[in-house]
Amino acid sequence: MKQKRFDPTGFTLVELIIVIAIIAILAAAIFVSIDPARRLHEARNARRRTDVMTMVEAIKQYQVDNDGIHYITIANADFDDPRIIGLPALVCDTTCSAVTVTNTQCLDLSDIGPNYLSRIPKDPTIGTDQWTAYYLIKGSSGNITVGACEPEGEDAGGAGTPPVIEATR
DSSP states (O other): OOOOOOOOOOOOOHHHHHHHHHHHHHHOOOOOOOHHHHHHHHHHHHHHHHHHHHHHHHHHHHHHHHTTTTOOOHHHHHHTTOOOEEOOOOOOOOOOSSSOOOOOOOOOOOOOOOTTOOSOOOOOTOOOOOOEEEEEEEEEEEOOOEEEEEEEESSSGOOSSSOOEEEEE
16 A cells, blocks of 8 residues: 655745735836826826817817907907906906916807817816816917916826926917
8 A cells, every 4th residue: 555645735825925025016116107196197188288279279260260350259358468268257267377367357268169169178177167277368470379277297196397288379
């Protein structure tokens, strides 16, 4: 009769601890390199860039379709005077870290028409229908600049100097 030899199958406790430690180190390295907060800030800034380009293109398309005439509220705006885009109110919030806004009357684009803007874009974090957190400047040379008032820094954790998000046409 043959004796059975002890045949250990499975892992020892030390082997399991080593594997778990390696997995934890790799997970921590991946989490730090991905930095989900940073990716959220970058995504919101990408949305701001898209919104700014959409508004500039819509305003210029309106001007082209109307023989070079600006939309009425833009035509009535002073040259080189930054204005917040929003709905008319008694006083428009002039808080904007990107430019100095002194005119307290919002620039209303709400009736520009669905062929140009189906909805007025608003900042993904702080914008409202009343105050979009986007500004518009009508230049004396006929160009239009639209920009974001409060872009977010794109360094780790959303810190750092925010990028300038604006488009001119």
